[in-house]
Amino acid sequence: MALNTLVLLAGLALVRLGLHHPVRTQAATAKYQASTPGGRLRRMLSPSTYHVKHTSMVPGMPSRARSKRVAVQAEVPVLERKSVAGLPEYLPSPPVAMVESGMDSLAGKGLPAQKLKLASFGSRPAFVASQDVQPGQPLMTVPIDLCVTKEVVDEDPALKIITEDKDSLTSIALWLMKQRTMGQDGKWGAYMRVVPLFTYSPITWSQAERDGLLRGSLAQGEANLRVQELERMWVGIAKTINAHEEEFKEVRSAFTFENFLDAFSVALAHAVYLPSVDKLALVPLVEMLPRVSSPPPSAAAEANREPGAFGPENRMALDYDASTQSVVLRAQGAVREGEEVYLSDEEPSSNVELLLSRGIVRPTNSHDFLIVNTNVVMADTLYTAKKQILEAYGLDEDQQFLVYKDRIPLELLSYLRLSRLQTTEDLLKLNFEKDQLISEMNEYEILQLLLTEARMISQGYAAPDTDTDRFVLRDPEASVPEKLAASLRAGEKQVVSSFMDAVRTRLAPIRGIPTKSGMENQNQEIIDMFDAMESIPKAPGRFVKSVADWWTDPENWKDPDEKK
Numbered sequence: 001m002a003l004n005t006l007v008l009l010a011g012l013a014l015v016r017l018g019l020h021h022p023v024r025t026q027a028a029t030a031k032y033q034a035s036t037p038g039g040r041l042r043r044m045l046s047p048s049t050y051h052v053k054h055t056s057m058v059p060g061m062p063s064r065a066r067s068k069r070v071a072v073q074a075e076v077p078v079l080e081r082k083s084v085a086g087l088p089e090y091l092p093s094p095p096v097a098m099v100e101s102g103m104d105s106l107a108g109k110g111l112p113a114q115k116l117k118l119a120s121f122g123s124r125p126a127f128v129a130s131q132d133v134q135p136g137q138p139l140m141t142v143p144i145d146l147c148v149t150k151e152v153v154d155e156d157p158a159l160k161i162i163t164e165d166k167d168s169l170t171s172i173a174l175w176l177m178k179q180r181t182m183g184q185d186g187k188w189g190a191y192m193r194v195v196p197l198f199t200y201s202p203i204t205w206s207q208a209e210r211d212g213l214l215r216g217s218l219a220q221g222e223a224n225l226r227v228q229e230l231e232r233m234w235v236g237i238a239k240t241i242n243a244h245e246e247e248f249k250e251v252r253s254a255f256t257f258e259n260f261l262d263a264f265s266v267a268l269a270h271a272v273y274l275p276s277v278d279k280l281a282l283v284p285l286v287e288m289l290p291r292v293s294s295p296p297p298s299a300a301a302e303a304n305r306e307p308g309a310f311g312p313e314n315r316m317a318l319d320y321d322a323s324t325q326s327v328v329l330r331a332q333g334a335v336r337e338g339e340e341v342y343l344s345d346e347e348p349s350s351n352v353e354l355l356l357s358r359g360i361v362r363p364t365n366s367h368d369f370l371i372v373n374t375n376v377v378m379a380d381t382l383y384t385a386k387k388q389i390l391e392a393y394g395l396d397e398d399q400q401f402l403v404y405k406d407r408i409p410l411e412l413l414s415y416l417r418l419s420r421l422q423t424t425e426d427l428l429k430l431n432f433e434k435d436q437l438i439s440e441m442n443e444y445e446i447l448q449l450l451l452t453e454a455r456m457i458s459q460g461y462a463a464p465d466t467d468t469d470r471f472v473l474r475d476p477e478a479s480v481p482e483k484l485a486a487s488l489r490a491g492e493k494q495v496v497s498s499f500m501d502a503v504r505t506r507l508a509p510i511r512g513i514p515t516k517s518g519m520e521n522q523n524q525e526i527i528d529m530f531d532a533m534e535s536i537p538k539a540p541g542r543f544v545k546s547v548a549d550w551w552t553d554p555e556n557w558k559d560p561d562e563k564k
Contacts, residue, residue: 076100076118079128083121084342085290086362090473090483091200093124098193099288105190106284109146115139116341126340127288133335140285140329140341144320146191147327148172148282158247162240168280170233172271173264180259181251191284198262199269199359203227205481213485216460217492218371219352226356227261234260269358272343274320274327283327286318289341291358293348293367315344351491361487368491369402370499372412372453376419385427386418393432405498410435416446440510447507454500461489469493 076096099118103111116139117130133139150168153175154160163171176195179188186192198204202214202223210227214220234257241248241255248255270287271280292314315332329343350368351361375398376386387397393411401412414432420442421427429438437443463469463486472478472486 076120076125077128079119079121079126079340081121083124083126083290084292084340085121085124085126086364087124087290087360088363088473088483088487089122090480091360092480094194094196094288096120096125099125102190102194103285105184105193106146109190110143111146111284112141112143114141119340125288126290127285129335129337129339129341131337133331135333136330138321138328138330139316139335141321141324142283142285142327144325144327146284148175148188148191149279158244161244161247162237169264169267169271172267172280172282173260174237176263176266177255177259178251180263181254191282194284195270195282195287196266199265200480200484201265201268201356201359202481203230203356204261204265204359209481213462213481214488215462216457217352217485217488219355219488222352222356230261230264231257265359272318274318276322277320279320281327283318286329286343289329289343291345292316292342293345316342317344351488355484355488359484361484361491363487363491365491366405368495369404370454370457370492370495372401372403372450374399374401374412374415374419380419382421382424382427385424386421389418389427389430390415403495403499405495408499408502413446416449417442420445444507444510447503447510450503451500451507454496454503458493458496458500461493463489466490466493 096118103118115130115133115137116127119126119128127140129139150163150171153163153171156175156178159171159174159178163174166174179186179192180197182192183189184192202210202219203226205213205223207224207227210220210223214223237255237260241252245252267282271282272286273280316329317332318327318329320326321328329341335341348367349357351365352368354360354362354365376383376390380386390397390399395411395415399415401409401415403409403412411432413435414430417438418427418430421430421438426438426442429436458464463472469486469490472482473490475482478486
């Protein structure tokens with residue numbers, strides 16, 4: 001009862017501030033925009049803004065309004081080669097004219113001349129080097145006064161009331177919410193021209209979209225957990241706003257849970273870490289830079305480098321420069337005029353994490369994976385011994401393993417072999433450092449378990465067949481969330497398919513099935529049937545021979561009394 005009461009009170013708090021996340025039609029969205037202070041900014045940006053609204057086309061699944069791409073109007077160099085971003089065409093991007101306008105506005109606020117210029121890959125704007133740049137020299141310089149950090153947020157007395165005990169991402173998100181209400185004439189209006197209104201992270205999708213489109217994907221559960229956590233956080237923020245009505249009366253209608261999710265998705269996608277000062281910051285123009293996996297120099301990174309991947313010599317890193325009081329982008333190696341400028345990620349990301357954190361997916365991503373859950377049960381007679389062995393290798397009795405497209409972890413195979421062992425003699429054969437079979441029966445069992453797990457994962461997707469995903473990606477009427485989900489599923493299914501092929505390859509040499517008496521030929525019943533059929537023509541001969549043997553046996557002709 002106490003839990004139900006708490007949920008009811010939380011719901012009432014959300015209703016009071018209009019904090020529910022309602023599903024809106026296009027007409028309702030227009031009415032909402034016209035009735036809020038934030039709507040003034042959205043109307044001022046329209047139609048130049050690239051967030052032109054439309055309604056999701058998911059059958060039976062109404063959605064918030066989403067965006068479509070607007071044609072590019074500005075005159076900038078159009079590059080024929082592909083962008084290093086590797087993003088699909090259906091993802092919307094800001095018109096080049098809007099980016100140019102934003103850069104002009106930022107220049108008026110103190111943004112210095114840069115060693116990069118605006119270009120486009122098709123209709124997608126990008127930055128390229130405007131001249132040859134030597135290693136270590138700045139490609140882009142943004143004064144810290146034009147960047148947004150938690151210190152900047154806390155300068156606002158009203159915002160500080162709700163951000164004082166919040167982390168940097170949450171504080172920046174709340175700052176973005178307030179700035180949306182102030183239009184482009186405020187202090188940060190120039191930056192508001194180039195920062196997006198929201199991303200396509202599933203945290204900005206409706207619950208129906210998350211559960212319908214992401215069903216079966218690793219992203220579904222993680223997205224719902226993140227939204228639940230943000231909602232719990234928002235309930236606390238809402239209580240604080242209610243307690244300070246005077247400070248928030250001019251912007252209160254814009255402080256909704258839906259707007260918070262939109263703003264948080266932007267902060268999560270575009271805030272960058274500045275290691276020298278240990279801060280997160282929104283840096284103007286950086287949101288236009290694609291993120292590329294090019295880890296810092298290390299022997300391990302170089303050894304695992306994929307063909308065609310960006311190596312340490314191509315790294316472009318962003319950090320604060322105290323001598324110029326600016327955030328500076330520098331390249332590890334030389335950059336030639338016309339080369340695309342990007343931001344390096346130290347750790348590569350799967351499409352699940354890219355979708356959750358940035359609202360994007362890459363059509364081909366070698367870092368996609370699936371999760372295989374394993375465990376050792378307490379009812380096992382060898383449970384204590386097995387648990388001790390697992391602890392020695394730093395593993396738990398309930399363990400998750402990541403399986404990638406091109407490899408099966410050795411630890412996963414060893415763990416499963418251990419879990420199926422039934423004798424102490426077999427424990428001595430176990431080796432976690434080598435791919436060593438215990439027995440054919442043990443290997444057959446674990447491979448069948450892996451095949452069953454892969455089939456269950458494959459059948460759990462919203463669209464189990466790949467043809468549906470391809471159709472969605474080609475459908476011009478499909479919404480961006482639909483296409484993102486289809487692309488995500490396609491990548492995960494490739495991992496599942498490759499995993500199943502690898503397991504079948506391991507299973508092929510095993511010529512038998514486990515029985516109580518040991519491994520038997522899996523075709524033994526057919527062999528027995530053919531043996532029986534081959535024996536039929538020989539039956540009369542065996543009968544005649546048995547009669548003749550009886551007839552010629554002297555023992556059969558003795559008197560019964562003599563036999564006694």
